[in-house]
Amino acid sequence: MNKVAVLSAGSWGTTMAMVLADAGNTVTLHARRSEIADAINTRHENPAYLPGITLPAAIRATTDPADALNGAQHVIVSIPAQTLRTNLTAWAPLIPADAVVVSLMKGIETHTGLRMSQVIVEAVGIPAERVAVLSGPNLAREIAARQPAASVIACPDETAAKTLQAVCLTPYFRPYTDTDVIGCELGGTVKNVIALAVGLATGLGLGDNARAVLITRGLAETARLGTALGAEPLTFAGLSGVGDLQATCSSPLSRNRTFGEHLGRGLTVAEATTATGQTAEGVKSSQAILDLARAHGVEMPITEVVVGVINDQLTVQDAASRLLARAPKPERYQS
Structure with missing residues (x-):
């Protein structure tokens, strides 16, 4: 024993x-x-x-x-x-x-x-x-x-x-x-930020298509960062990648998604913290994730928007337009 x-x-x-x-x-x-x-x-x-x-x-x-x-x-x-x-x-x-x-x-x-x-x-x-x-x-x-x-x-x-x-x-x-410790950790870490974005979109009244886009493109930016840091790309197709992302972005039990919904409905970060009641790790880690991505030349547009809202650099209305506003690119590209 x-x-x-x-x-x-x-x-x-x-x-x-x-x-x-x-x-x-x-x-x-x-x-x-x-x-x-x-x-x-x-x-x-x-x-x-x-x-x-x-x-x-x-x-x-x-x-x-x-x-x-x-x-x-x-x-x-x-x-x-x-x-x-x-x-x-x-x-x-x-x-x-x-x-x-x-x-x-x-x-x-x-x-x-x-x-x-x-x-x-x-x-x-x-x-x-x-x-x-x-x-x-x-x-x-x-x-x-x-x-x-x-x-x-x-x-x-x-x-x-x-x-x-x-x-x-x-x-x-x-x-x-x-x-693959790097891939498993990054999958679990970045998914919290993507869940904040999905919650934000939900709180703003956006529909299932928008949420599907955020989840899918969120996985893509997670994999880009992970690959740049030495993770195995296939890890992000597994439980610690798409599995964790799906659960966290889809469930009302998710603290990060719930926190994002509060923001989307007009609460401040302080008010959303109180309303959520428990730690939403994506709030504190989002800036560190973005800094890490920038240091390695990796584009993470969804993370950028989340950081902007949390730091009061973007309104939630601006966030709604920016979350899905990207220059046209091939679906699979390297950054």
Whole structure:
């Protein structure tokens, strides 16, 4: 039986703790707030993030990161992307020397342009072969209800990826393995920005044709950036590419799509943040993604529009026209 630490107890972290417990592991879940830890331990529920979902009794919650990490063979990290470095720097001395660290985050660090796996390598001081990412069409609420889902576990060490595959395999959660960490991370990261654009279009009253265009062209710009950074192009045709993009852009459970809808209906960024209630990673990562694209000479017109709206450089009305206003080009072109 494997011992797994999950940091921390948001909706996705709690859901993965449930998956891991259902897969037969010993799971300790780190929660920042004592009332959440107490509710998980006594009522087997996380009322703040997954109300109404009964969690396995095998999950133990704690507010002490040292307690959570003690003896862990696998460390699953699910915290907001922009606080990752600070938190992991504090936790690094507590992480067991041979543990594999798994990133559930889908973002780009704003001031460095680094992917989350790269931040983990730097903050914890471990080789890339001990860092994996999990990405795919993973809407937490559906998985918490034990509805069927699949994902990709990517790690440079294929053996480590296969070990993790066995650690989180359940009848309702099917993980696949890959070694293309760059592609899996970028697919999961950029899709949040495209979902913001789709939500914006939806909030503005645009129809299914417009949404299909944004999803399709959003995938194209994701693949252009990924290829420029060394990803395998076929990765974007898989679960961590088009699969994650489709789920995030289509579901009302998606935070980023919901955030975009709020913007499209006239809310400010601050108002949309309050209305959404949870972190929409695409909001903070969009500028970093655009900066990364510009540094590599990659055109990302949808991302540019999203950044313009978030930074108050474009009105939502201007955004509506620019999202679909592009000079005619061949459908397949390289930038």
